[in-house]
Amino acid sequence: MTKNLRTKASKFIDETTRISFKFDGKVYYGYKGDTLASALIANGIHLVARSFKYHRPRGIMTAGSEEPNAIVQVNGNSAYTEPNVRATEIEIYDGLEASSQNCWPNVNFDIGGINNILSPVLPAGFYYKTFMWPASFWEKYEYFIRKSAGLGKSPTKPDPDIYEHKHIHCDVLVIGGGISGIMAAKTAAENNFKTLLLDEKPHLGGSTIYQNSDFDKINNQSSSTWLENEISKLKDIKNLEIKTRTSVVAYHGYNFLLARENLTDHLPFDKKKNKIRQRLIKIRAKKVIVATGSIERPLIFNNNDRPGIILSSAIKKYSDYYGVICGNENVLFTNNDSAYETAISLFNKGIRVNAIIDIRDKVTSSIVNQAEKLSIKIYNSFTIVDTSGYRRIKNISIMKLSKDGQSVTGSKTQINCDCLGVSGGWTPAVHLFTQSGGKLKFDYDDNVFKPNKYPSDQISIGACNGEFDLDTIIKNFNNNVKTYLGIEKTSYENLNISASKEILKKNIWLLPSNKPIGKTKSFVDFQNDATAKDIKLALREGFRSIEHVKRYTTTGMGTDQGKLGNMHALGIISDTSGVKMSDLGTTTFRPPYTPLTFGTIVGRNVGEFFDIFRKTPMHDWHVKNNAEFENVGQWKRAWYYPKKNESMHDAVQRESKAARDGAGILDASTLGKIDIQGSDASEFLNRVYTNAWSKLAVGKCRYGLMLNEDGMVYDDGVTTRLDENHYIMTTTTGGAATVLGKLEDYLQTEWPELDVYLTSVTDHFATISVCGPHSKKIVKKIIPDLDLSDEKFPHMSFKNAKIGNIKCRVMRISFTGEQSYEINIQANFGKSVWEKCIEAGEEFNITPYGTETMHLLRAEKGFIIVGQDTDATLTPIDLQMDWIVSKKKYDFIGKRSLYRSDTIREDRKQLVGIITEDPKEVLEEGAQIVADVSKKPVEMLGHITSSYFSPNLNKSIALGVVKGGKDMLGKKLFVPMKNKVINVQIADPVFLDKDNKRLNA
Amino acid sequence: MFIINCPYCGEREQSEFKAGGEAHIVRPKQPTELSDDEWAEYLFMRKNIKGVQFERWVHIHGCRKWFNMVRDTSNDQIHAVYKMGEKPPVK
């Protein structure tokens, strides 16, 4: 390590613990407490990146989360690697590997630098204008643009780290642990508010904690000593929880906030192991005190982006907090007093300050006087017109500003430097405030947007509220926090404050140069390479809305969301267009405030917890018997049961044949089941189904179709009358929850007078469906006492029965067209009864079949599946199911819509059967159906909704919807595919057993 | 993420609730006697106000009760919640 880049020991840095890390493949050393940025600067490294568009060399510019340039890729490992990490935030640890992100092949030799020379042809909107046209060429451009843009690499393997979510409810949340935040948290907790204090840095204290100037004193102590003492008292306070390394990333309505707590990112690998890496904290706070401070602004001048050009406050932090010297030949460029603090602090450490360039006229505040006393050369009313130095700044050229500040006069003076500190004043960090819905007002004195109207129970205090000097901060604190918390007094009312007051303010958003603007590069957004020239170009081209200018120039659209330059962009727009700042408004700050990893967002909801699934009681049996599963809603349903080497097609053909020739067995437990009771149950069913229910005898089952109020089919299923006032309704698997919700809605809001009670019993029963010519014999073996004769137990009826001692309900209903029995039994007996059925059916070749075979069998019978053959645009009439729509009933849900002018159109799409000319040809579901292939554009009449090869009919069958299909029986149509046109014919949708003989076979 | 004061359960997180559109649209007692236009008015037409709006909500992951809410859609302030069948608070 180059030792001379460290000042004398800082108490925040542990110089006894040396840490080695790699940057761009080379080993460096730093100390415990360093960030990657401070350690690199201590090693003399400023050039860490190439800019996004022009690939200009860029250096570390800040010391915080607002950093636009020093964005690095951390860890090369394919699973652990992380892009877009701010070098100014990551703490170094042994084994840390980081690399420059936005440069290829490397930061010193950069092929994209050619863009810098080409820059006259790369103005704002260049990518939009050039590469987006012709659209077909985008694929070719994209590869090169992406490669040279270098937005970091995503990990290619699953994230091995552990993340979690945590909920915290508190009375008062304080965001930011600077002087204001610490006073607020202490005051709140001492007044019995359950308080949470969060700060993104590893230590509390903000910028005050390393303040060493003689100009900020509290009770005759330096403000840092005073604050340190306050912080030391925090640990004894009850009701106060403090989390450091925790940044609030989102502030939503009703004081709901998200914070990311970094737990292990600063630890070496062996100490990270098996620990939670990051925690997403979901906070619900009764009150929120925002004390997020302010961010120093850069100045916008020609070539203001060279490595070595750093925010003045960052230079001070590097030297006072990290003990790191940013440069040996320093120049400061400012429009306010704060750069003088930096100059004096550097001077006192024996570091050279060659000059202070101040755009203001001569200032006489105490701090400026002090700088003069130290014989620091000050240039008043001067501005920098240019800089030079490719990989590091070498010198600056300054000229006298004209009276109006719009141009420069006189001759150029050159000053050498290897570090230029810039300060354009301070911007309150109002990001979280605006995220929460807060409205800003513009303050023309300080040229800042300040919080104006609070949208929830919150308050902004300190610098983020536009209070910039200690005196104002303390005074306002006492007034505002007392009122906000409703307390009598704070412990900060009699403090003796002495602070330097700024007396002269001057702001020029875009500083003039001796060159015309077209020949300058004054960067406004460093991360996205947007210049003042680009903004002016956008305005010239007619863009007016700030949101449009932002998108056209990409200003503020980087991962830093333009934390540094947004204000300047607004200022330049205002100056150029003549619209006042207060009328211009700001762009929207969106969460997250700083980037979040996906791991933090998903927390523990990964792997099997990503999307939990429901299993039927027989699930383990299906697994054991080699079932493939399909997801239906949240359920895992057995799809088919392939035997060794059997394809899906072969398995389904075998299962389908067995179910019709011998016996099949299906796990139907996932069907929704709703228990309906009450004296008005029949009337209720009359109103929700299209058909009539009052006359259904006890012990009988009936198929029902449910519509939406718009007349479109919504759900279907069989409902059984168990008793006079007791029904059990079945719904589709996927529709169970929404059907129950809809029924409850009508009961509670439209028909509260009905005496009806609904209970979901889907999970309470296992449902086993045994079908086929031998089904009766199998059920007889299991329930010998039950009279299964067609007279006593006909199709569409139900019996209570017992299997051993266990009560069950047996319904004789069929979705396959075969004789079939559905046994409903308490769920925990489901598996054993299923196994009993399999055992009993062995002699009849009972074959378990899955959902695919079920779909095929019902298609042979032309039964619809709601959601497959229907899509919320089909009425029962469209489905040719007129028979199920009661003409007598006065009303039911959807009835009136069935004769709206639109629903009675003859040319609506209607469900029909479709057969192919070649019986071996199986159509693709979703394929379009047309009458005339040669007509351009081809008129599409409809599409295929279900399609199978039927082993029982030995031919291809399909269902589909076709415009006016009802009257097209026998009509020849076409299904055009990519390489061929298939000849088809409209057919009766009932392909098998039209007379329903098999039901009683 | 609102905090919603369910009239039956008290304050709960918004994630326990589901919105159900505009409130106080009564299903016609005799739909069959309505013209197409009148039926369409009931079926399709919603105000979608920027400002104070009367809405239906259901505590779907809680007591499953429907209730009404007066909400300002421009700033998400909830001015009142009240049970189904109750008169809206005068505005």
Ligand SMILES: [Zn+2]
């Ligand atoms: Zn409730």
